[in-house]
Amino acid sequence: xxxxxxxxxxxxxxxxxxxxxxxxxxxxxxxxxxxxxxxxxxxxxxxxxxxxxxxxxxxxxxxxxxxxxxxxxxxxxxxxxxxxxxxxxxxxxxxxxxxxxxxxxxxxxxxxxxxxxxxxxxxxxxxxxxxxxxxxxxxxxxxxxxxxxxxxxxxxxxxxxxxxxxxxxxxxxxxxxxxxxxxxxxxxxxxxxxxxxxxxxxxxxxxxxxxxxxxxxxxxxxxxxxxxxxxxxxxxxxxxxxxxxxxxxxxxxxxxxxxxxxxxxxxxxxxxxxxxxxxxxxxxxxxxxxxxxxxxxxxxxxxx
Amino acid sequence: xxxxxxxxxxxxxxxxxxxxxxxxxxxxxxxxxxxxxxxxxxxxxxxxxxxxxxxxxxxxxxxxxxxxxxxxxxxxxxxxxxxxxxxxxxxxxxxxxxxxxxxxxxxxxxxxxxxxxxxxxxxxxxxxxxxxxxxxxxxxxxxxxxxxxxxxxxxxxxxxxxxxxxxxxxxxxxxxxxxxxxxxxxxxxxxxxxxxxxxxxxxxxxxxxxxxxxxxxxxxxxxxxxxxxxxxxxxxxxxxxxxxxxxxxxxxxxxxxxxxxxxxxxxxxxxxxxxxxxxxxxxxxxxxxxxxxxxxxxxxxxxxxxxxxxxxxxxxxxxxxxxxxxxxxxxxxxxxxxxxxxxxxxxxxxxxxxxxxxxxxxxxxxxxxxxxxxxxxxxxxxxxxxxxxxxxxxxxxxxxxxxxxxxxxxxxxxxxxxxxxxxxxxxxxxxxxxxxxxxxxxxxxxxxxxxxxxxxxxxxxxxxxxxxxxxxxxxxxxxxxxxxxxxxxxxxxxxxxxxxxx
Numbered sequence: 001x002x003x004x005x006x007x008x009x010x011x012x013x014x015x016x017x018x019x020x021x022x023x024x025x026x027x028x029x030x031x032x033x034x035x036x037x038x039x040x041x042x043x044x045x046x047x048x049x050x051x052x053x054x055x056x057x058x059x060x061x062x063x064x065x066x067x068x069x070x071x072x073x074x075x076x077x078x079x080x081x082x083x084x085x086x087x088x089x090x091x092x093x094x095x096x097x098x099x100x101x102x103x104x105x106x107x108x109x110x111x112x113x114x115x116x117x118x119x120x121x122x123x124x125x126x127x128x129x130x131x132x133x134x135x136x137x138x139x140x141x142x143x144x145x146x147x148x149x150x151x152x153x154x155x156x157x158x159x160x161x162x163x164x165x166x167x168x169x170x171x172x173x174x175x176x177x178x179x180x181x182x183x184x185x186x187x188x189x190x191x192x193x194x195x196x197x198x199x200x201x202x203x204x205x206x207x208x209x210x211x212x213x214x215x216x217x218x219x220x221x222x223x224x225x226x227x228x229x230x231x232x233x234x235x236x237x238x239x240x241x242x243x244x245x246x247x248x249x250x251x252x253x254x255x256x257x258x259x260x261x262x263x264x265x266x267x268x269x270x271x272x273x274x275x276x277x278x279x280x281x282x283x284x285x286x287x288x289x290x291x292x293x294x295x296x297x298x299x300x301x302x303x304x
Numbered sequence: 305x306x307x308x309x310x311x312x313x314x315x316x317x318x319x320x321x322x323x324x325x326x327x328x329x330x331x332x333x334x335x336x337x338x339x340x341x342x343x344x345x346x347x348x349x350x351x352x353x354x355x356x357x358x359x360x361x362x363x364x365x366x367x368x369x370x371x372x373x374x375x376x377x378x379x380x381x382x383x384x385x386x387x388x389x390x391x392x393x394x395x396x397x398x399x400x401x402x403x404x405x406x407x408x409x410x411x412x413x414x415x416x417x418x419x420x421x422x423x424x425x426x427x428x429x430x431x432x433x434x435x436x437x438x439x440x441x442x443x444x445x446x447x448x449x450x451x452x453x454x455x456x457x458x459x460x461x462x463x464x465x466x467x468x469x470x471x472x473x474x475x476x477x478x479x480x481x482x483x484x485x486x487x488x489x490x491x492x493x494x495x496x497x498x499x500x501x502x503x504x505x506x507x508x509x510x511x512x513x514x515x516x517x518x519x520x521x522x523x524x525x526x527x528x529x530x531x532x533x534x535x536x537x538x539x540x541x542x543x544x545x546x547x548x549x550x551x552x553x554x555x556x557x558x559x560x561x562x563x564x565x566x567x568x569x570x571x572x573x574x575x576x577x578x579x580x581x582x583x584x585x586x587x588x589x590x591x592x593x594x595x596x597x598x599x600x601x602x603x604x605x606x607x608x609x610x611x612x613x614x615x616x617x618x619x620x621x622x623x624x625x626x627x628x629x630x631x632x633x634x635x636x637x638x639x640x641x642x643x644x645x646x647x648x649x650x651x652x653x654x655x656x657x658x659x660x661x662x663x664x665x666x667x668x669x670x671x672x673x674x675x676x677x678x679x680x681x682x683x684x685x686x687x688x689x690x691x692x693x694x695x696x697x698x699x700x701x702x703x704x705x706x707x708x709x710x711x712x713x714x715x716x717x718x719x720x721x722x723x724x725x726x727x728x729x730x731x732x733x734x735x736x737x738x739x740x741x742x743x744x745x746x747x748x749x750x751x752x753x754x755x756x757x758x759x760x761x762x763x764x765x766x767x768x769x770x771x772x773x774x775x776x777x778x779x780x781x782x783x784x785x786x787x788x789x790x791x792x793x794x795x796x797x798x799x800x801x802x803x804x805x806x
Binding site: 146147148149150151153154156208211212215216218219222223226229230231233234235236237238239240241242243244247248250251254255257258260261262264265283291297 | 329332333336337339340343344346347348351354381382490499546549551552553554555574575576577578585587589729731733736739740743744746747750751754783784786
């Protein structure tokens, strides 16, 4: 196939992935909806708070959602690979590609971590977020494949960006968990959990899950920043220059370091830790969106 | 990390109280968050050491605010007193934290596992059962298991106490020490480093001495006479552009390098591939065009013959610059020029370039006579003409080889052609290897401290009143250790294998 037909295939694969993500999102929504409905029926008949009634049905939709998410991931991943083949390089050279690759990392890490942690309740959030990202990417950020600018021609592009993208995927998942913690914490302070939230793990488990995700990926993020510094040394003559991107990477690093310290040493669990995690994750997101699109500095490769 | 008890603040007591405050975890956390917050303004406001031009523009457009921003060092956040104060306090706090921890850990490394507690039931995953085996046999089994799984163990009369995961604290200490190493590296760079930039056109030879630089900053401890002795002749700069989009694909700088008395050698410098002379690296940064012109004055003397560096204004390298001829007679001459590598004319936009490579080069000039203002002693940009005391005498567009005879008999200018220029950045950072070692150690330390779990395991085997052997085990960990239960099960199964449990 020619470069152009690879590029077209990539676009079709991304579109197909979006369709399957949508179906996955609907299935995940059905899982929640059936829980809510089942619980309502029970409450009206027996008057007591009860476990979700039609568990098997809702369970089935939950599984279907995961199966569809996996399929969407496969399509999405193939789309990213095809884009790379069409450009003869790693598929992260501009904002469109950062978004498609970044969101495939989110789904990928979600599916991977799902094997060890109880994360299925996040399917709705993950598919929605990925769908939004892909939608934005394909409508607002799309640029045709093009060769890399000279500054990006380096092996470090592969190492630095892939580490950063994977870290970002996990940070965003941790953010979703921390967000869920804070929300459910407020809900539970007023009374028992509503039916739709019964399948979400307990607050304590969410708190632990969030910590595990961050602790798992923090060394990788450290590595991503250091790999970036090594690259900066060979490209710009200094390993650290307080370029806006570097500054925000540093802020993210410091904020997560504070989270880990707070959690491990100072014994800050629960609400305060969740806020810290959310703050750190937001600085990552800010770095990605603001600095790439509107920021100045040396990291302006968005192609916009 | 210690509790704060503000009692009886005498002189020494006060100091001690202050020290405890500073090295407490809460303070460290606050300082850490403060450091993150303090970094923000530097990413939103232009910074002098990164983009001095943007700072000057900001100052001109926000006169009132700029005065205050300047007073608060907000155009130089990362070198400001308040930013320094935060990280210095943070590092003092860190040192105050990590040194005692290191000493405790060193002692702990040679210590034996703690004595088996009397009541194992109160610990994590306690289990107990009767066994047909002799107590000593069980304890031997346990010892074997601990040995196989690299525990540190201590045999007691009726129990074995074991501990594992010391590497966690080693990693913790290593991580924090390597951060200090990193700070040292930055200090070395600040004291012994030097960084300079020079613009050279093709054909020029750059000589590494202080006077060759357009700007040069050096650490207080670095002697400028000790700049690495080398020369670099800029032979040719070859850019490659995407024909469809004009985006740059590749930049290649061919140069001839020569160290003090060595033989010349051909070198290729690329964006991600600097040239090294010991701890000095030469980086290829920006590039652009320098039109070559010959200017004669009214008397017919050649007052200028050579390339003039123009600065690129857009991605297609529309470049602007100034040609100043203070020695021209009868009047000083000046030109404001625009160089278009691939020229296109438009009624709205005027002349502009449509492609970065020189396909259809044109030089647009406006000629000025009068006082260039160079004698007033005020530094001027070489790229801009100060026209306050000058009058414009004409406009002209030139192709390569064309000449323009200026009106009023003040002279002529010939557009001979063009060469390219490169901006070389010469950096000496003797601290960067230290920084690299620091960061590698930091990652190793981090991995150990986040993934190694420290835990204690105990087993007790003794006879009860009836003479039967009773095995009890229990564990203890202060970390979130998911696999602990599995490990305890594994241990239990090893002890109670071979059908010994009754």
